[in-house]
Amino acid sequence: MSHLMQDIAVFFDDSDLGQSILETGAHLARDQNARLIGLASNEKNDATPEDGFARGEGIVDVIRRLESSSESHLLHASQSLANVAGRYGVTAEFRVIPYFGSDIDMQLNSFYSDLLLVGYPEALGTPFAWSSIKALQQTGVPILIVPRAWNGRAIARRITVAWNASRQARRAVADAFPLLLAAEAVDLLIVDPERRAERYGEDPGADMAAYLSRHGVQVNLRRASSQGRPVAETIVAHALEMNSDLIVFGAYSHSRISEAVLGGVSRTLLAEVPLPLFVSY
CATH class of the missing domain: 3.40.50.620 (HUPs)
Structure with a gap:
């Protein structure tokens, strides 16, 4: 029986802090010879105050722009995962979780992992109602909380x-x-x-x-x-x-x-x- 983890999941986004968390997850996945599962929500809110005043066709334009922004955000996130996985020599999988998704979405993407990484205090890439305590209670999957100041350094030595x-x-x-x-x-x-x-x-x-x-x-x-x-x-x-x-x-x-x-x-x-x-x- 293997004494290594097989699946390590990490919540991240395409921000600098999100990339730092992803880097930490990749480092750990390499040490454990594990598959790295990148989790990101599909919400990237680039709305402006002016959007609230849109009317008629303007509303449609705002929706299209926000949808395009979300798609771009996810594309960058998936590319970041591929790049980091390549540098660390680990197998990676990218999953998207609805920002306003249900607890079932969280459970399905957490149950089958050995460990879930998340940033702190900003839990980037997580759904709207996500919390570490709720995830622990509902799934029983252990969580590794990485503070902002850690900056992608190796852990668990x-x-x-x-x-x-x-x-x-x-x-x-x-x-x-x-x-x-x-x-x-x-x-x-x-x-x-x-x-x-x-x-x-x-x-x-x-x-x-x-x-x-x-x-x-x-x-x-x-x-x-x-x-x-x-x-x-x-x-x-x-x-x-x-x-x-x-x-x-x-x-x-x-x-x-x-x-x-x-x-x-x-x-x-x-x-x-x-x-x-x-x-x-």
Whole structure:
């Protein structure tokens, strides 16, 4: 059985930031020997204030111009995907998702991928009502959130795994396994293990570190004290100190609430992305 990802999807557009996200996806696809699926919405709104005053035949002209703009946008996006795939030597597929599409469109284009990449704070190329939380909840496909400042650099060489011995954290480890195996170093980080000592056993984190090591992961067990700081801040500080280029964590939510409210750590990490985040649900 292969321990590499097979299909990596990325939302992008033909903007500079969109191209940066695409570059990151191609880099990861090459490292994983995966197929790169480029996803783009068909909406490129180049409307002007004057368009709102169009009447009669003028309305038809505006519609034609906007349709032409959308077609041009998608053509440039598809060409960008082909160019990037060629440079990185990966197989690529281009898909268009309706900008005002349904959740079904999102699911059909996410279900059959191992990972979905998206930019932050601008999720370029995504449908109108798209959100990372909704995608996680509806598909279960892990998402890799790439911040604007990352600029297409390589990721997943040095990984920090935020471990709290929860179901969500265990799911994240399982989903990220192909990346963990390929990484040069993985830090299994536990913040304030004494707070919930019953979760970890006598030697907090040792069992999971041993599990990862037996499967071939180059893992280092780290324990850190928050010293009164928020846990998310402690995780980020450790990741930056260790020159990590990816944080892996499991998003936590209260199942009793119909529209899930994320736990404090998840909410902070997702809202303040300083480096790429691999989030599983």
